[in-house]
Amino acid sequence: MTENASTSTAQHTVTVIGGGQIGEALVSGLAASGETAMTVTNRRAERRAELADHYGVSTTDDNAAAVKDADVVFLCVKPYAIVDVAKEIADALPQDAVVVSLAAGVRLETLEAAVANPVVRVMPNTPMLLGRGMSIVTPGSRVSDEQLALVRELMDAVGETAIVEEKNMDAATALSGSSPAYFFLVADALIDAGVALGVPRDTASKLVNYALAGSGEMLINSGSEASTLRANVTSPGGTTAAAVRELEESGLRGAFYRAAEACANRAAELG
Ligand SMILES: NC(=O)c1ccc[n+]([C@@H]2O[C@H](COP(=O)([O-])OP(=O)(O)OC[C@H]3O[C@@H](n4cnc5c(N)ncnc54)[C@H](OP(=O)(O)O)[C@@H]3O)[C@@H](O)[C@H]2O)c1
Incomplete structure (x- = not known):
């Protein structure tokens, strides 16, 4: 038909x-x-x-x-x-x-x-x-x-x-095929964190979504590595440094190592 x-x-x-x-x-x-x-x-x-x-x-x-x-x-x-x-x-x-x-x-x-x-x-x-x-x-x-x-x-x-x-x-699948879901999860979590701090949800969404999109544009177009861009917005003793320390102590980096490994392993199993 x-x-x-x-x-x-x-x-x-x-x-x-x-x-x-x-x-x-x-x-x-x-x-x-x-x-x-x-x-x-x-x-x-x-x-x-x-x-x-x-x-x-x-x-x-x-x-x-x-x-x-x-x-x-x-x-x-x-x-x-x-x-x-x-x-x-x-x-x-x-x-x-x-x-x-x-x-x-x-x-x-x-x-x-x-x-x-x-x-x-x-x-x-x-x-x-x-x-x-x-x-x-x-x-x-x-x-x-x-x-x-x-x-x-x-x-x-x-x-x-x-x-x-x-x-x-399979490893590359963990970095790009599946990774939009990780970034959506990060956005969703940060929006909820903003709401918990008292920001209206629609405003929190706009702030987070544009920050994420703008960061993506900088990653692609600035010619700088992710680590440099992060360091550039982390002033000594400042607000961002306080937030980054919390993320690191909460195991963010290790969570991404484990997530990428789980994704690659699952891709291999599906095949
Ligand atoms: N989703 C992602 O982000 C993503 C990213 C990278 C790669 N992939 C890969 O893309 C593939 C599709 O994933 P998906 O998320 O798009 O799955 P999906 O939404 O379930 O899409 C599969 C589609 O195929 C149709 N279909 C199933 N059997 C068929 C057949 N025999 N003949 C014709 N159509 C058939 C299904 O509809 P009916 O049952 O009505 O036919 C359905 O619309 C997967 O192999 C996945 O590994 C997905």
Whole structure:
């Protein structure tokens, strides 16, 4: 069953299998970049209708039919479902189509055993919804330079990319794929702390959200390391030094070491 019109652009034909959180973030970012039109598959009809209405994409529940003219196929289902979906589309894929798995943990070796096509692993994060994603990219053994460049071009349209070796993919997942959740947690905690000090919640949210966003911009654009930027706002004997001491004594640094390790271990288990 295919709903809406067809979807190829002059440059690429893109299929996204699984229109959930990350599938939607990808579709949204790519649609906003104006680079390409897409076909998105999902099993629930209401979800397909939502995505078609919102992004003007073509939708279907037939994964094999959706990939038959694709240049690039993004697999955006949960890790446990990736191999079944890869096998489902294997015979329908055009010979040169690149299969891009966005699943945490699932190794290239496993994916390359499921399809004969070139495979790339990408670990994105949800800020790609706004074109500010960070995508870690690991090419498989069958991927040509041109195919890798095409995948990077698409991911660059929704943020930044970095190539890492597969042995570092699970650790890199802990640093960027999952880390927006850590920063949202930090923001939520600081907002609650402000409310506890008597600041109205909407004001506390505005103060914290802009401080976090501005700090992010400084990390990217100032040319200074995080440690230098932190030292720069920590005057001797001042307010920030008092707060930083509390955070350190509360074990913040150790908590991030343990969180990153737990995330990387979980990614390996999921694969
Ligand atoms: N969320 C993140 O921040 C994040 C970050 C980096 C990487 N990832 C990776 O992205 C992948 C997707 O995660 P998610 O959070 O987006 O999960 P999700 O929200 O559950 O999305 C998965 C989507 O796939 C659809 N689906 C499931 N089986 C399908 C099938 N056989 N054919 C077509 N569609 C199917 C589901 O809807 P129906 O059940 O209705 O079909 C659902 O909409 C995972 O592998 C995860 O490791 C996620």
